[in-house]
Amino acid sequence: MDILRFITAGSVDDGKSTLIGRLLYDTKQIYIDQLEAIESSGRVNEDGEVDLSLLTDGLKAEREQGITIDVAYKYFNTGRRKFIIADAPGHIQYTRNMVTGASNSNLAIILVDARKGVQEQTRRHSIISSLLGIPRLVICINKMDLVGFDQNVYNQIVEDYKQFAQKLRVKEITFIPVSALKGDNIVSQSTEMDWYNGPSLLDHLEQVPVSSDFNLENARYPVQYVIRPHTHEHHDYRGYAGKVISGIYRKGDEICVLPSGAKSTIKSLELGGEALEEAFAPMSVVMQLETDIDISRGDVIVKTDEDLEVSKEFEALVCWMNNKPLKPGAKLILRHNSTESRAVVRKIQYKVDINTLDNNEDVDQVELNDICRVFIKTATPLLLDRYDKNRANGGFILIDETSYSTVGAGMVASISHESELNYMI
Amino acid sequence: MNKYYLDYLDQLEAEAIHIMREVAGQFQKPALLFSGGKDSITLVRLAEKAFRPGKFPFPLVHIDTGHNFPEAIEYRDRLAERLGEKLIVRNVEDTIKKQNLSEPTGRYASRNGLQTYTLLETIEEFGFDACIGGARRDEEKARAKERIFSVRDEFGQWDPKRQRPELWNIYNGHINLGENVRAFPISNWTELDVWNYIKREQIELPNIYFTHERECLVRDGKLMAWSNFIHKDPEEELVTRKVRFRTVGDMTCTAAVESVAYDIDSVIAEILDSKISERGATRIDDKLSETAMEDRKKGGYF
Numbered sequence: 079m080d081i082l083r084f085i086t087a088g089s090v091d092d093g094k095s096t097l098i099g100r101l102l103y104d105t106k107q108i109y110i111d112q113l114e115a116i117e118s119s120g121r122v123n124e125d126g127e128v129d130l131s132l133l134t135d136g137l138k139a140e141r142e143q144g145i146t147i148d149v150a151y152k153y154f155n156t157g158r159r160k161f162i163i164a165d166a167p168g169h170i171q172y173t174r175n176m177v178t179g180a181s182n183s184n185l186a187i188i189l190v191d192a193r194k195g196v197q198e199q200t201r202r203h204s205i206i207s208s209l210l211g212i213p214r215l216v217i218c219i220n221k222m223d224l225v226g227f228d229q230n231v232y233n234q235i236v237e238d239y240k241q242f243a244q245k246l247r248v249k250e251i252t253f254i255p256v257s258a259l260k261g262d263n264i265v266s267q268s269t270e271m272d273w274y275n276g277p278s279l280l281d282h283l284e285q286v287p288v289s290s291d292f293n294l295e296n297a298r299y300p301v302q303y304v305i306r307p308h309t310h311e312h313h314d315y316r317g318y319a320g321k322v323i324s325g326i327y328r329k330g331d332e333i334c335v336l337p338s339g340a341k342s343t344i345k346s347l348e349l350g351g352e353a354l355e356e357a358f359a360p361m362s363v364v365m366q367l368e369t370d371i372d373i374s375r376g377d378v379i380v381k382t383d384e385d386l387e388v389s390k391e392f393e394a395l396v397c398w399m400n401n402k403p404l405k406p407g408a409k410l411i412l413r414h415n416s417t418e419s420r421a422v423v424r425k426i427q428y429k430v431d432i433n434t435l436d437n438n439e440d441v442d443q444v445e446l447n448d449i450c451r452v453f454i455k456t457a458t459p460l461l462l463d464r465y466d467k468n469r470a471n472g473g474f475i476l477i478d479e480t481s482y483s484t485v486g487a488g489m490v491a492s493i494s495h496e497s498e499l500n501y502m503i
Numbered sequence: 504m505n506k507y508y509l510d511y512l513d514q515l516e517a518e519a520i521h522i523m524r525e526v527a528g529q530f531q532k533p534a535l536l537f538s539g540g541k542d543s544i545t546l547v548r549l550a551e552k553a554f555r556p557g558k559f560p561f562p563l564v565h566i567d568t569g570h571n572f573p574e575a576i577e578y579r580d581r582l583a584e585r586l587g588e589k590l591i592v593r594n595v596e597d598t599i600k601k602q603n604l605s606e607p608t609g610r611y612a613s614r615n616g617l618q619t620y621t622l623l624e625t626i627e628e629f630g631f632d633a634c635i636g637g638a639r640r641d642e643e644k645a646r647a648k649e650r651i652f653s654v655r656d657e658f659g660q661w662d663p664k665r666q667r668p669e670l671w672n673i674y675n676g677h678i679n680l681g682e683n684v685r686a687f688p689i690s691n692w693t694e695l696d697v698w699n700y701i702k703r704e705q706i707e708l709p710n711i712y713f714t715h716e717r718e719c720l721v722r723d724g725k726l727m728a729w730s731n732f733i734h735k736d737p738e739e740e741l742v743t744r745k746v747r748f749r750t751v752g753d754m755t756c757t758a759a760v761e762s763v764a765y766d767i768d769s770v771i772a773e774i775l776d777s778k779i780s781e782r783g784a785t786r787i788d789d790k791l792s793e794t795a796m797e798d799r800k801k802g803g804y805f
């Protein structure tokens with residue numbers, strides 16, 4: 079059994095909450111007491127059915143406003159998989175939530191109301207999914223019951239979407255006609271749509287490959303913590319605790335520590351006191367080296383077979399998540415895995431129009447929920463990968479230096495290794 | 504099958520270990536909140552995996568309401584002894600005396616609400632800047648939106664509007680003076696995941712998690728372990744049943760479920776069969792209002 083993490087997106091009222099409620103309900107993940115709580119809150123729809131969307135509506139403040147305003151996580155499992163749903167709300171102003179939920183997802187479900195077809199929000203959610211490197215999209219054309227389960231309506235929407243989707247950089251797009259309310263093609267095959275031969279949504283979610291989403295090519299091991307027991311038994315023990323975020327490490331591999339460049343060989347890999355022959359993403363392990371070299375938290379252990387360099391200057395796509403606009407020259411804390419550095423946003427190159435994926439070069443500041451391409455310089459050299467090459471090592475967050483809130487999410491787009499310009503921060 | 508395939512329990516374990524090490528790396532004075540329940544017992548196993556053969560970079564802290572199951576307390580002391588790690592116990596009783604708090608009375612009287620005061624006092628006493636807890640997002644709707652690193656103000660309060668977006672596996676542990684963070688390494692685990700992990704790791708649990716005969720008070724259709732700590736109305740009935748507990752907390756607000764499950768496998772089988780969620784089955788205090796949990800979180804309880 080493995081884990082599939084997915085995000086659900088759609089405009090308000092497209093049926094996202096109903097769809098999730100239906101998935102949970104039909105896979106028997108809703109408990110009687112939860113149903114009772116919903117029933118006692120008195121919300122049923124016109125047909126007298128319990129409002130399944132209440133299962134996923136969150137906090138009191140939101141319930142009072144009748145909208146969801148933050149990413150909520152839901153869990154269910156079948157015999158084949160554990161599923162983690164990041165439920166991100168669909169309002170225009172909440173790009174930041176969608177980006178947050180998308181960052182860890184293997185797949186995105188995007189809802190389209192069959193009566194309305196492809197909307198601006200459909201395009202936006204698809205573009206954000208693509209920018210965040212989600213490899214697989216499922217376009218659920220919902221409320222098919224309201225268009226008489228008509229194949230032509232479905233085909234037209236699929237055509238429209240495919241036209242637009244040429245711009246996207248995703249591995250796979252799947253279309254499924256559904257009725258979240260009635261349950262058609264959600265868990266079991268619909269009897270109303272003989273013309274559709276594909277899998278139900280759940281079948282698809284159970285089958286879609288996920289293990290291939292881990293990058294096993296580029297070995298990256300950020301050191302989080304150094305274990306030094308100082309006991310009689312483990313007098314000289316020095317273990318580097320960390321997580322293999324990508325790639326594979328084996329006992330005996332030649333490694334290099336960045337940024338120092340020091341080299342050594344892997345003496346042992348272990349987990350819970352047991353020795354391992356190899357460790358691969360996404361395992362958390364402890365590594366010991368043959369020689370004593372100075373390594374501390376924030377260093378990254380890589381393999382010498384890749385010729386890697388650290389850098390202090392790079393370009394990135396940044397989603398801005400703060401009310402206060404981002405301006406060129408802004409100084410921030412940048413956190414990349416277990417490394418932190420001061421950073422300055424030297425230049426804002428362009429803003430991405432998330433409805434069309436066009437670039438808008440006429441920009442001097444970046445507002446909340448904007449996505450833009452910027453040029454960043456850091457005080458500490460970092461080992462970065464391009465986000466599209468290695469999602470696990472290409473993302474970073476930006477932190478405000480005084481409030482300490484997380485104000486931006488960045489994805490490395492290009493890295494300059496030899497700095498032509500010798501700016502000082 | 505692909506050789507480089509990690510089972511879901513291994514993936515959850517790897518994520519939790521990573522989170523614990525981030526806490527150790529980012530904070531000066533972390534603590535692990537230990538309740539004696541299966542979730543915090545799981546946390547302890549994860550800490551062993553994260554930091555052995557070294558010592559834990561944090562003490563275990565138990566906020567004792569004085570109304571705990573004796574079995575859980577025994578278990579706690581034995582565990583700390585076996586681990587050779589530091590255990591700090593602070594009593595709600597002392598806080599009540601010191602701060603001159605009034606104890607709740609009546610039918611639903613519980614010290615659960617007072618736990619918050621003792622926790623905040625303990626945080627202040629030791630200057631803890633991060634507390635690791637065993638809360639899971641599947642427990643309750645209000646928790647579904649909780650972050651893995653959750654910032655609390657000086658009063659321990661949780662403000663949904665101030666929560667930081669959390670992306671990838673990158674955790675922002677920066678805080679201002681007086682603030683602290685609650686960190687939840689098993690956020691993404693469900694009740695069943697925890698049981699399956701306990702089974703796989705062959706972790707010993709306090710025996711009240713398994714079936715035993717017990718005198719119980721029937722209240723609102725639930726079975727409460729009968730003890731001197733509970734107030735009994737004259738019309739309420741005492742019965743003896745075969746029961747086990749799904750969560751192990753304060754005796755005044757943790758209900759038992761009728762069960763014949765005598766080992767982990769039979770507990771897992773019962774959970775798979777059961778149609779009532781863990782919190783619903785066992786927490787009297789969440790019943791009081793639909794948003795009870797959320798209100799308590801805002802007040803500084805987990």
Ligand SMILES: Nc1nc2c(ncn2[C@@H]2O[C@H](COP(=O)(O)OP(=O)(O)O)[C@@H](O)[C@H]2O)c(=O)[nH]1
Pocket residue numbers: 088089090091092093094095096097123131220221222223224256257258259260
């Ligand atoms: N007829 C029909 N109504 C639906 C369907 N899915 C959702 N709805 C209704 O559409 C409304 C909005 O659904 P909801 O799930 O709250 O939308 P959300 O805002 O995307 O979460 C509710 O009244 C649902 O009952 C469907 O497949 N068919």
